[in-house]
Amino acid sequence: MNSNKPATTQAAHSARILDGNAASAAVIERVHDSIERHVAAGGRRPGLAVVLVGADPASQIYVRAKRRDCERAGIEARDFDLDASTSQETLLDLIQQLNDDPAIDGILVQLPLPAQIDEVAVTNSIDADKDVDGFHAFNVGRLALRQPGLRPCTPRGVMALLSFHGLEIRSKHAIVVGASNIVGRPMSLELLLAGATTTVTHRFTHDLEDHVRQADVVVCAVGKPGVVRPEWIQPGAIVVDVGINRMADGRITGDIDFEAASQRAAWISPVPGGVGPMTRAMLMLNTAEAAGLQVELPYHPHSTG
Numbered sequence: 001m002n003s004n005k006p007a008t009t010q011a012a013h014s015a016r017i018l019d020g021n022a023a024s025a026a027v028i029e030r031v032h033d034s035i036e037r038h039v040a041a042g043g044r045r046p047g048l049a050v051v052l053v054g055a056d057p058a059s060q061i062y063v064r065a066k067r068r069d070c071e072r073a074g075i076e077a078r079d080f081d082l083d084a085s086t087s088q089e090t091l092l093d094l095i096q097q098l099n100d101d102p103a104i105d106g107i108l109v110q111l112p113l114p115a116q117i118d119e120v121a122v123t124n125s126i127d128a129d130k131d132v133d134g135f136h137a138f139n140v141g142r143l144a145l146r147q148p149g150l151r152p153c154t155p156r157g158v159m160a161l162l163s164f165h166g167l168e169i170r171s172k173h174a175i176v177v178g179a180s181n182i183v184g185r186p187m188s189l190e191l192l193l194a195g196a197t198t199t200v201t202h203r204f205t206h207d208l209e210d211h212v213r214q215a216d217v218v219v220c221a222v223g224k225p226g227v228v229r230p231e232w233i234q235p236g237a238i239v240v241d242v243g244i245n246r247m248a249d250g251r252i253t254g255d256i257d258f259e260a261a262s263q264r265a266a267w268i269s270p271v272p273g274g275v276g277p278m279t280r281a282m283l284m285l286n287t288a289e290a291a292g293l294q295v296e297l298p299y300h301p302h303s304t305g
């Protein structure tokens with residue numbers, strides 16, 4: 001070992017990790033505590049209907065994990081696994097039964113649905129008070145009008161992940177890359193609600209690079225590896241990667257090169273282990289709230305306005 005080597009090499013900067021596994025475990029524990037207190041006091045255990053249509057491999061993984069989360073949280077999961085050829089009418093009939101069932105507090109229909117079924121018709125057929133995915137037009141409207149009710153799980157999970165790590169968003173310039181109904185649009189509403197100056201980019205946006213370069217907070221939800229290049233990220237930015245891309249070898253990766261972006265960002269969420277577990281934890285939280293329970297959270301939610 002050469003002890004005379006000049007100490008000129010600087011340690012490479014590495015971002016701090018937005019740890020979705022730790023944050024989600026903390027939320028699920030609080031949901032569990034609240035439910036067990038309620039049940040010990042003679043209350044009914046919350047019930048979640050978990051509906052999977054078809055056998056999409058990714059959906060099967062997510063639904064299996066959600067059913068496991070229900071066990072951890074003390075929520076009664078009722079499983080409905082329907083054939084890929086199920087008609088829209090059959091699915092709407094099932095949702096009507098679940099809407100009318102007093103033992104069911106939340107209804108989750110895993111997306112995407114097979115092509116013969118209209119997703120909008122299905123999500124809007126769920127009783128808005130049981131809409132634990134927060135996709136019903138009424139619940140999205142509430143979020144838009146600063147009267148949040150049941151909120152979409154992924155955007156709520158991103159906000160919870162930031163809060164869990166003590167990150168303040170108010171007055172920051174945030175960019176949401178991708179404008180899907182499930183993530184991008186409600187994500188922009190969450191950021192607005194938290195007081196961020198919010199830009200949403202989408203497939204018709206010119207000069208994505210210019211927008212990303214100006215952002216203090218980058219939330220990327222496209223589902224395309226490399227869509228945001230690491231060199232566009234402002235030094236010290238917060239990077240939240242919502243993308244989940246399955247590689248040929250079975251591994252999953254996000255939309256942004258994690259190693260390279262870590263050299264510039266102050267904080268970054270990994271894939272796996274970032275937003276995905278938070279999406280699931282928010283489903284548990286929404287179900288407890290739909291059942292009328294108050295859950296004391298392990299973080300201070302962003303103040304709204």
Ligand SMILES: Nc1nc2c(c(=O)[nH]1)N[C@@H](CN(C=O)c1ccc(C(=O)N[C@@H](CCC(=O)O)C(=O)O)cc1)CN2
Pocket residue numbers: 061062065108109110111112133153154182244252271272273274275276277279280
């Ligand atoms: N009804 C819904 N459908 C879909 C939603 C949703 O919120 N409600 N969102 C996405 C997928 N999604 C939720 O279901 C989801 C995505 C990822 C994860 C997750 O736990 N990811 C893990 C990795 C899991 C793996 O190995 O693949 C991680 O990132 O660490 C959970 C849920 C579309 N559909």
